[in-house]
Amino acid sequence: MNNTISIDLGLSDIEIKEFRVDEQGNYHIKVYSTKTTGRCHCCGEEINKFHAEDREMKIRHLPILGKECYVYIRLPRYECVKCNKNPKTTQQLEWRNYNSSNTKAYENHILTLLVNSTISDVMRKENVSEGVIMRIVKLYYPDEINWDNFESLGQLGIDEISLKKKGIKSL
Numbered sequence: 044m045n046n047t048i049s050i051d052l053g054l055s056d057i058e059i060k061e062f063r064v065d066e067q068g069n070y071h072i073k074v075y076s077t078k079t080t081g082r083c084h085c086c087g088e089e090i091n092k093f094h095a096e097d098r099e100m101k102i103r104h105l106p107i108l109g110k111e112c113y114v115y116i117r118l119p120r121y122e123c124v125k126c127n128k129n130p131k132t133t134q135q136l137e138w139r140n141y142n143s144s145n146t147k148a149y150e151n152h153i154l155t156l157l158v159n160s161t162i163s164d165v166m167r168k169e170n171v172s173e174g175v176i177m178r179i180v181k182l183y184y185p186d187e188i189n190w191d192n193f194e195s196l197g198q199l200g201i202d203e204i205s206l207k208k209k210g211i212k213s214l
Contacts, residue, residue, distance in 0.1 A: 050107060053148055054114065054138045069111040072104075076118055081134040083123035090132065094122040097133045103145045103171075105152055111170065114146070140182065150179045 054074070061073035080091045096117040104112040118134045138146050145153075153176060156165045162176050 073115045081121040084132045085126045085130050090121040090123045092122045094120045094131050153179050
C-alpha cells in the first residue's frame with residue numbers, strides 16, 4: 044500500500060529543495076525561485092544581473108492536513124545597470140505581498156476564518172498572534188475609507204454588542 048500523497052502548493056515560480064516534518068507534525072518546505080529576473084524598484088524596468096541572495100525568509104502558508112506549513116526561501120537580488128548608483132532590488136513573487144511573512148493564500152485564509160468569529164478564536168485555531176491578524180486585516184482593509192467612492196449606502200447594520208462597547212444605551 045502506498046501512503047504518499049501529492050499536494051499542489053499553489054505557489055508559482057518555485058521548486059522544492061527540501062521537505063521535513065517537525066515533532067509537532069508541522070511542515071517545513073525549503074524552496075528556491077525559478078524566476079531569473081526582477082523589477083527595479085527605481086525605474087521599474089525588468090532586470091537580470093544577479094547580485095546576491097537575500098536572507099532566508101520563513102513564510103506561513105496554508106495548513107496541510109490540519110498542520111502548520113512554512114515555506115523557506117532566499118530570494119535573489121538583482122542589480123539595475125540602467126539607473127544611477129546601480130540599485131539592488133530583491134525579486135518579488137506573485138504569491139506573497141511585499142514585506143509579509145505570509146503567503147497571499149494564507150492571508151485570505153485568515154480573513155475567511157474571521158467571518159463570524161473573533162480575533163481570539165482565530166488566534167487559537169491558527170496559533171498566531173493578534174499582531175499577525177491585525178497586520179493582515181489592515182493590509183486588505185485600511186483604516187480610512189474614501190466615502191467619495193460611494194454613491195449611496197443600501198443598508199446600514201449596527202449590532203447591539205458594539206453599541207454596548209461604546210457605552211450607548213439605545214438608539
